[in-house]
Amino acid sequence: MVGAVLGELVPHVSSTLWLIPALPLIGAVVNLFLGNRLGKWAGILSTVLVFASFAVSLAAVLNLLTNASENRLAIEHLFDWISVGGFQVGADLRLDTLSATMILVVTGIGALIHLYSIGYMAEDPRRGRFFAYMNLFVFFMLMLVLGANYLVLYVGWEGVGLCSYLLIGFWYTVSGNAEAAKKAFITTRIGDTLMLIGLALLVFKFGTLDFEAIFGTAGSVLTKDAATVIALLLFAGAIGKSAQLPLQVWLPDAMAGPTPVSALIHAATMVTAGVYLVVRSHVLFELSGVALTVVLVIGVATALFAATCAIAQFDIKRVLAYSTISQLGYMFIAVGMHAYGVAMFFLAAHACYKALMFLGAGSVIHGVHDEQDMRQMGGLRRAMPWTFVTFTIGGLAQAGVPPLAGFFAKDALLEVANHTSRETVYVLGSIAAFLTAFYIGRMICMTFLGRARSDAAEHAHESGWVMLAPLVVLAIGVVAAGILQLNPEGVMTKALEPVVGAAALGGGLSVAALIGIAVAVALLSLAAAWWIYGSGRVDTVAFRARMEPMATAAQRGWYVDRAYDVAIVQPAKSVARLTSDVVDAVVIDGAVNGIAGLVKRSASGGKLLQTGFVRTYALVLFLGAVLVLGFIGVRG
Amino acid sequence: MRTPIAYFLMLAGILFAMGTVGVLVNRNALRIFMSVELQLNAVNLTLVSFARMHSDLGGQVLAFFSMVVAAAEVVVGLAIIVSIYRRRRTIDVDAAREMRW
Numbered sequence: 197m198v199g200a201v202l203g204e205l206v207p208h209v210s211s212t213l214w215l216i217p218a219l220p221l222i223g224a225v226v227n228l229f230l231g232n233r234l235g236k237w238a239g240i241l242s243t244v245l246v247f248a249s250f251a252v253s254l255a256a257v258l259n260l261l262t263n264a265s266e267n268r269l270a271i272e273h274l275f276d277w278i279s280v281g282g283f284q285v286g287a288d289l290r291l292d293t294l295s296a297t298m299i300l301v302v303t304g305i306g307a308l309i310h311l312y313s314i315g316y317m318a319e320d321p322r323r324g325r326f327f328a329y330m331n332l333f334v335f336f337m338l339m340l341v342l343g344a345n346y347l348v349l350y351v352g353w354e355g356v357g358l359c360s361y362l363l364i365g366f367w368y369t370v371s372g373n374a375e376a377a378k379k380a381f382i383t384t385r386i387g388d389t390l391m392l393i394g395l396a397l398l399v400f401k402f403g404t405l406d407f408e409a410i411f412g413t414a415g416s417v418l419t420k421d422a423a424t425v426i427a428l429l430l431f432a433g434a435i436g437k438s439a440q441l442p443l444q445v446w447l448p449d450a451m452a453g454p455t456p457v458s459a460l461i462h463a464a465t466m467v468t469a470g471v472y473l474v475v476r477s478h479v480l481f482e483l484s485g486v487a488l489t490v491v492l493v494i495g496v497a498t499a500l501f502a503a504t505c506a507i508a509q510f511d512i513k514r515v516l517a518y519s520t521i522s523q524l525g526y527m528f529i530a531v532g533m534h535a536y537g538v539a540m541f542f543l544a545a546h547a548c549y550k551a552l553m554f555l556g557a558g559s560v561i562h563g564v565h566d567e568q569d570m571r572q573m574g575g576l577r578r579a580m581p582w583t584f585v586t587f588t589i590g591g592l593a594q595a596g597v598p599p600l601a602g603f604f605a606k607d608a609l610l611e612v613a614n615h616t617s618r619e620t621v622y623v624l625g626s627i628a629a630f631l632t633a634f635y636i637g638r639m640i641c642m643t644f645l646g647r648a649r650s651d652a653a654e655h656a657h658e659s660g661w662v663m664l665a666p667l668v669v670l671a672i673g674v675v676a677a678g679i680l681q682l683n684p685e686g687v688m689t690k691a692l693e694p695v696v697g698a699a700a701l702g703g704g705l706s707v708a709a710l711i712g713i714a715v716a717v718a719l720l721s722l723a724a725a726w727w728i729y730g731s732g733r734v735d736t737v738a739f740r741a742r743m744e745p746m747a748t749a750a751q752r753g754w755y756v757d758r759a760y761d762v763a764i765v766q767p768a769k770s771v772a773r774l775t776s777d778v779v780d781a782v783v784i785d786g787a788v789n790g791i792a793g794l795v796k797r798s799a800s801g802g803k804l805l806q807t808g809f810v811r812t813y814a815l816v817l818f819l820g821a822v823l824v825l826g827f828i829g830v831r832g
Numbered sequence: 833m834r835t836p837i838a839y840f841l842m843l844a845g846i847l848f849a850m851g852t853v854g855v856l857v858n859r860n861a862l863r864i865f866m867s868v869e870l871q872l873n874a875v876n877l878t879l880v881s882f883a884r885m886h887s888d889l890g891g892q893v894l895a896f897f898s899m900v901v902a903a904a905e906v907v908v909g910l911a912i913i914v915s916i917y918r919r920r921r922t923i924d925v926d927a928a929r930e931m932r933w
Contacts, residue, residue: 808929810864814855 207408208263210270213256213289216299217338219249223331231324239314242327246310246334250303257296265694268293271344278347285405290344294695297540297688298341298472301547305464306334308666312555313456315662316562326366330460333359337465341472346395346405349473353391353437356466357384363461364453376452383446387436394429401426411479418483427480427487431494434470438524440498445757447521448505451513455558458513463520463554464547471527471543475536478696482534492532496624499525501754503631507638508750511568512557515639518753519594520550522632526609529625535612536696537689541681542609544688545601548677549593552670556587559663560643563656570642572650579656584644586667591640593674595633596718598711601677607714608681614704626717633718637725645730840881847874861913861923865906872902 223245231238260268270291278285291299310330317323333356340352358381365377395405401417402410414423434440439447450462461467474481474491481487499522506518523546530539561568563580577584593602606629613622648654658664681688689698705713728734740747749755847870854867876895883891917923 806932808932810925810928811856811859814864818852818856 206267207269207271208267210256210272210289210291212252213270213272213291213342214274215252216249216256216303217289217335217342219245219252220331220334220338224328224335227324227328227331231328232322234324236314236318236323238324238327239310239317242331243307243310243314245331246303246307249334249338250300250307253296253299253303256291257300260291260293260296261691265691268694283399283403285345285347287348288344288406289342289348290407291342292695293691294472294475294540295341297544297692299338301468301544302334302337302341302465305547305551305670306337306460308669309456309460309464309551309555312459312558312663312666313454315660316456316558317454322366326363326454329359329362329366330457333363333461333466337469340469344407346398346407346410349476350392350395353433353469353473354388356461356469357381357388357437360384360450360461360466363457364450366453366457370452373452376446376449380446380450383443384436387433387443390429391433391436394426394433397422397426397429407476414479414483418480420484423480423483424486427477427484428490430473430477430480431487431491434473434528435494436470437473438467438470438528439521440470440494440525440528441501442756444498444502444521445753445760448514448517448753451511451517455513455554455561458516459551459554459558462517463550467520467524468527468543468547471524471531471539474528474531475539475696478531478534478536481531482697488532488534490532491528492618492621495525495528495530495532496621496628497525498522499529499628500624500631501525503628503635504750505753506635507631508747509635510570510751512560512570512573512639512643513554513568515570515635516550516554516557519632519635520546522628523550523594526606526625526628529621530609530612533609533612533616533618533621534697534699535609535689537686537692537698538605538608538612538681540692540696541686541688542605544680545593545605545674545677548670548673549590549600549602552590552667552674553587553594555663555667555670556583556590559583559659559667560587560656562659562663564650564652565655567650567652570639573643573648573653574646574650575644575648575653576656577644580644580658582658582664582667586664586671588640588644589671589674591636592722595636595722596629596714597722598715599675599678601674603714603718604678604681604686607711608686610714611704611707611710612699612701614710615701616699617702617704626713629714630717630721633721634725637722638729641726641730645726646732837881837885840877844874844877844881847871847877859924859926861916861925864925865909865913869902869906872898 220242223242227234227238227242234241256270260270272289272291274287274289276284277287310327313327313330317326320326336352336355336359338352340349340356343349343352361377361381364380365374368374368377398405398410401422402413404410418426436443447462447467451458453462481491502518502521502525506515506522509515509518523542527539527542527546530536530542560573560576560580560583563576563583564573567573589600593600596603596606598604598607606625610622610625610629613625648656680686685698685701704710728739729736752758851867851869851871851874854870855864858864858867876898879891879895879898883889883895913923916928920927
């Protein structure tokens, strides 16, 4: 019983956790008010603060790990936030091995991306504002993962949504960017609203939002159906935030933001908040059972769907966007199979290699003078050797080539699928893995191999060390992170076990066979991609033409956007037009103007009484007084 | 022997009527103003008379209040008349009739 395991965690009282989110908050406030006067110091300040936050996080986590595994929980009560009748919500922070994983990812990768941004945004006149938003994002993300109750989590949840909106639309003067920002905000809002309803149900059922209290008593308080409803509502929030089917449409458009934003928010941290939420709430999902199946199905569908879209993209950032959606689908597959440790390792590994690839893509975009179309690239390996090597390491990690982190993550996931007799998931997961390796191979070939296909690519230049250093550090991380999870019961799973419990594994294919199949899939797929896009033996334009109309459909995300436009956006606009042109203009304005006109017409006669002669007024006053007094006199 | 109260009231009535007629027939703002003062004083006289009749000081106190208020009102009123004169070189109230429809 998972809940019982939770109850055995003995909390420590901590007094330094608040520093972790406070440091980036200071940077956000300072940069918000003074950022544009600080010049280049704005970036340095916020980067130093996030690094400091990482140092504090690391110290806190190491301190936590010195405890015995059942004592690895620290709670910090900052202040009583809401206290209404019997309903109490405290601003509490909670550090256990689950939030420890998240804060290390957020601050560690966040710090590297901040460092990179100093170089990437060096020319931008509004970089003070940029770093303010970035720091604010890190603050909210840390609140999200450190919160000890659902309300603190929700504040962080909405806060990161806001920062995502602000940063996607950061270059708002460029046409379309503001639209993309709005789309991201509104789409995720659908999920957020459902999630809020879920939280309201939790308050209704438990009278509290505290994790410890809810998970400790969930088994006795909730019926199976109630747990299903609440879990699915929470999962709806996760679907929006993590861009899963059917709310995946916002993430590809979110690439309008600066590339470091895509790396930090739309690859490494914010989009993984949905996975964190489900893992954090796993007690409710376990109670329901049905909800976990829904998570699994959505995960599989999204992983496959987005992988097919990624193959057909030409914009290097959109490939990465779809690949992120697909990888998030993988994480939900792991969650759906009760393999929370695997999901969290997948999350951490993905954060490393996807941040690495995004930053590499940013370096490429910088190097070829703001060109994002891969058809205009090619041959960049000579001009940008550092970017090429690090990007390729990230790519191979995602494709699942050992011994990189991504291999262990995907292999552990498929092993769990196989050893829990989920044959369909295993086969579909392997197909998605094949597609993944294919689009990664295609991207690397089109960008770095072959010959330059445009002037910009001919004259590409390598980025400065500020941008390359984070790439190198992340590449080392991608290579080294595998030791945390060599198999489904690796270090990470063991560390998370007190919080999330362990998945029961049965038998299946032997581990060696599974590894063999996974590696064969990845290498075959990469080889196929190289044959088509890298060897020069296939005419890629003709190859694509033969694939029409499937290629264009995949490139457009299988027209989901258009379907939503027809089914939801246009009807909504029609209703809006009806209310504005008919209800507002005719009914409401008609009533207001009608009353005003009536008063005006009736006044046109009465106003003639106003002669302007003071003595007339005096006379009328006098006569009126006589009349009133006479009336009183007559009545007696 | 006391003077009958009716005398005072009749005097007050005559003063008030004179004031009223003065307000209605004069066009000079100053004269209208003086007529208003006459009306006020007629009322004050009434107040004092009734106060004496009922042996109640309240009426006299009210008369003082009314004088003080009248004094303040005179200040404001004269200031307005002076400024009207400065602007228009006349204090004929019929000339100042822009405030209409």
